Amino acid sequence: MTSVIEFFRNLPKKVCKVCGEQIDEKADCYGNICDECDHPAR
Numbered sequence: 001m002t003s004v005i006e007f008f009r010n011l012p013k014k015v016c017k018v019c020g021e022q023i024d025e026k027a028d029c030y031g032n033i034c035d036e037c038d039h040p041a042r
């Protein structure tokens with residue numbers, strides 16, 4: 001039953017290609033850019 005959880009836990013964290021910060025899964029629509037870098041100078 002834990003195989004699916006283990007799978008996601010073992011996935012590498014996405015990292016922003018601009019600032020290098022870790023990206024939450026919600027940001028995958030931006031590619032590899034975090035919220036701050038996708039919306040600069042807010």
Ligand SMILES: [Zn+2]
Nearest residue numbers: 016019034037
């Ligand atoms: Zn960033």
